[in-house]
Amino acid sequence: MKHIPLLSLALTLIAICDAKSPYQSVLQHSRIRGRQQGPNVCAMQKIPGTQKKYFTNCKQWYHRKVCGKPTVISYECCPGYEKLPGEKGCPAALPLVNIYNTLGVVGAGTTKMYSERAQLREEIEGPGSFTFFAPSNEAWASLPTEILDALVSNVNIELLNALHYHMVNRRLTSEELKHGSSFPSMYQDFNVHIHHYPNGIVTVNCARLVKTDQHATNGIVHVVDRVITAISNNIHSFIDTDDSLDTLRTAVAAAGLTAMLESDGHYTLFAPTNEAFDKIPKQMLNRILGDPVALKDLLNYHILNNMQCSESIISGTPMETLQGTVLEVGCDGSKMTLNGKAIIEKSDQLGTNGVIHYINELLIPDSAKTLLELAQGSVVTTATKMFVDAGLEGHLIGSEPLTLLAPHNEAFKDNVRMTDQLKRLLKNHILKEQLSSKSLYHGQELETLGGLKLRVFVYRNSLCIENSCVAAHDKTGRFANMFIVDKVLTPPMGTIMDVLKADERFSLLVGAIQTAGMTELMNQAGPHTVFAPTNDAFSALPKADLNRLMGNPQELASVLKYHMGKEILISGGVGSHSRLTPLQGDKLELNMKNQTVYVNRIPVVEADLMATNGVVHVVRSIIKPLPAKVDREQADDPVRTDSAIRTDSRIGVRNDDIFQKIRNNHYSRTMTRIQ
DSSP states (O other): OTTHHHHHHHHHHHHHHTOSSHHHHHHHHHHHHHGGGOTTEEEEEEOTTSSOEEEOOHHHHHHOEETTEEOEEEEEEOTTEEOOTTSSSOOEEOOOOOHHHHHHHTTOHHHHHHHHHTTOHHHHHSSSOEEEEEEOHHHHHTSOHHHHHHHHTTIIIIIHHHHHHTEESSOOOGGGOOTTOEEEBTTTTOEEEEEEOTTSOEEETTEEEEEEEEEETTEEEEEESSOOOOOOSOHHHHHHHOGGGHHHHHHHHHTTOHHHHHSSSOEEEEEEOHHHHHTSOHHHHHHHHTOHHHHHHHHHTTEESSOOOGGGOSSOEEEEBTTSSEEEEEEETTEEEETTBOOEEEEEEEETTEEEEEESSOOOOGGGOOHHHHHTTTTTHHHHHHHHHTTOHHHHHSOOOOEEEEEOGGGOOSOOOOOHHHHHHHHTTEESSOOOGGGOOTTOEEEBTTSOEEEEEEOSSOEEETTEEBOSOOEEOSSOEEEEESSOOOOOOSOHHHHHHTOGGGHHHHHHHHHTTOHHHHHSSOOEEEEEEOHHHHHTSOHHHHHHHHTOHHHHHHHHHTTEESSOOOGGGOOTTEEEOBSSSSOEEEEEETTEEEETTEEEEEEEEEETTEEEEEESSOOOOOOSSOOHHHHHOHHHHHHHHGGGOSTTOOOHHHHHHTTTSHHHHHHHHHO
8 A cells, every 4th residue: 555655656747748739738737736626627826916827837836926926726627527516526527518508607708709700600500520718708808999890880790700709610629739739710711829938827819718628529729818809910011111110120121131020930020119229329339239239139139930929928947049148038027128128119010920028127137238238227336347447448448359347346345545556556447359258278378468478377166367267157248258256366476476565464464484594496387376475474483482383493394395386376276175295294274164265274364466477376374284083074164164273373382292193294294393
């Protein structure tokens, strides 16, 4: 008996996987969710305050949301079944009657009434095999009064033609309603256009099928949520004849896209109105309209190579545009959204080759923007203002192939006063080539407008240029690219020895380097990472021990070389378990905690002093080897262990057991002797 639930689950999964279409898959899921209510019961999700109900898929079921709005669960008879008094669920199949009578029992009573008025009753009661996409009662009620009056005032022609357009002269089940298919209607063979979406939504001319596969003796009924109208023109015809799309019409012609929008296809066009174009700064708009490449990119960013009716959207979905990047097409209640904004004024204007949604805001892709436009309105506004104040705006709006290294706003903690030195620094944030971060490699040198060469460092989880790491994806503009970086760049201005000599905090370290005969090493090409103890670190040693160490150049060199790694490791390259091999001694263990680098559990108080032959990190303690045996959890958490080792942080504290276990390490022997 214990195996029955597992068997039931397996059969359930098989049943879902064997469903023949997305609609059938969602319907099957709804049946499974409703089976505790009795046979042939389907779980439905309804948006309160609306008439919208959906069969439920897994995501909707657990999130309890459709179009961002909370839903309530109801249980209804699955298509083709009905309740019986006193019995659980929906055990009885609906009586199989003709289409006319079927309309009355599936929520399409108004369609039934109009069918009789238009003298269609005899046809849909008689012999044949029809598919009737029957508007629901709510669909008729939502028609504008003038349209409804025009139909019912001429029932023998207009109303009859309208109803015939909802009919196909053959039986079509939901399985046969394939995505992108078209079928000739019974009104002058004008096609009805079917779209069957992966989320289980099925539409005909963008009207959603709300009750599907209602079988009749002479065909099948699918109830739809709106009255559909015949279409005969392509989507370019909308642009060509609508005065509110005058600017778009001019732009499409200038970009050479007219032929495409007139050709066969299944396009979705988010059509910006004249108002949308008018919102763009005149200078920017004229530049784009006068640049065929930028203009084509801009227009292609408004076009999908698949047809998305508004009713097909039940949650946000990234969709690729013809321009090559994606739009987040979603919905908020009854409103369709683009990139999270409800900017669609009019939706589902259907053409023979696609659908148009009118939008009141122009969508401008990065590929149509200058560097300045890429930077404006993003997370680098502080840096952008500084570049302009530094007189670099000409480079940001021009057509030079450049790459801008733009520090994000959080890199600036205080107001910065513009100086000549800062102007030179900002000029070195602009590279002379248009680069992609994907093409950069470790050790590469990049030339700046300021004439400096910047080094590229590639680590396991980060890509860095000098001390700054790329914090976001590239922004690829019309002529130039932008990398958002996490820090203001500090180009190297001398060797490691130059960096140490220029900082009075390291006067004792500089003396120790000279005593140990390591000056030449600090000036050599490297690369090196130096953990530089401050004067405070040396002053913390007992005076006798410090004098003894400074009096033995060989032992002093051993200690100092343990503070030097054999590669360049900036703070942005430090992960949770980084290791660095020193010039002498065992490995250095590095960790990042709360944005602070720790080396052998010693915090780095200032990181990334860049030198031409390496990098300097500032520490306030002499670094010692980690104990041979250390609790793994403590080693992984330098902050927790910091207090535990504080009593042993002074070099004069003896720990013979530890150093005995690592006696083969020369640096350890040296440290033991000076203690």
